[in-house]
Amino acid sequence: MLNDVNWLATVLAALFGFLVGGIWYGPVMGKRWMGAVGLSEDQLRQGNMALIYGGAFVFSLIASIFLxxxxxxxxxxxxxxxMMISVGMAIGFVIPAMGTNYLFSHKSRALFFIDAGYWLLFYAAMGLVHGYFIGR
Incomplete structure (x- = not known):
């Protein structure tokens, strides 16, 4: 399975998805997201950043490997x-699964749309990178 993976495309796609998260949850939706989850900037800083960011990148890498x-x-x-497959993964699998969890855990509609928007952009970014490398 891993012999056929284009590792350059895979790592770059994971990195692009990861960077989308930094932009989305930073300047674009950071304040709204913090309000929706009920956390302050101080509370966020108290987390283990190496574990959080390292884990997020590993999860991005796993998704990119499978794509x-x-x-x-x-x-x-x-x-x-x-692009249809990449975005379709978000629309058809990730967002509905996330939405089901949010419904049962009584999370806000605002948080759902913030997070759903992220996953849509995350998979679109990974698709752009993979598509670029496939077309070369």
């Missing part, structure tokens, strides 16, 4: 198919 493997198994599909 890369799937694209290879599909015979390196054209760019538009890569």
């Amino acid at each position: 890369s493997h799937m694209f290879t198994r599909l015979g390196d599909p054209p760019f538009h198919v890569v």
Whole structure:
């Protein structure tokens, strides 16, 4: 499974997804997200940042590895198919699963839309990178 993975594309796609999170949860939606989860900047700083950011990158890498493997198994599909699959993963799998959890845990609609927007952009960013490398 891992022999067919384009490791440069995989790591760069994971990095792009990770960077989308930094932008989304920073200047774009950071204040709204903190309000929706009920945390202050001081409370956020008290977390183990190496574990949080390191873990987030590892999870991004796992998602990117599986996308890369799937694209290879599909015979390196054209760019538009890569994007349809990448964004479709967010719309068809990640966001509904997350939404179900948010419903049962009584999380706010605002938090759902903030997080759903992130996952949509995360998978789109990874698709852009994978699609670029497949087209080369």
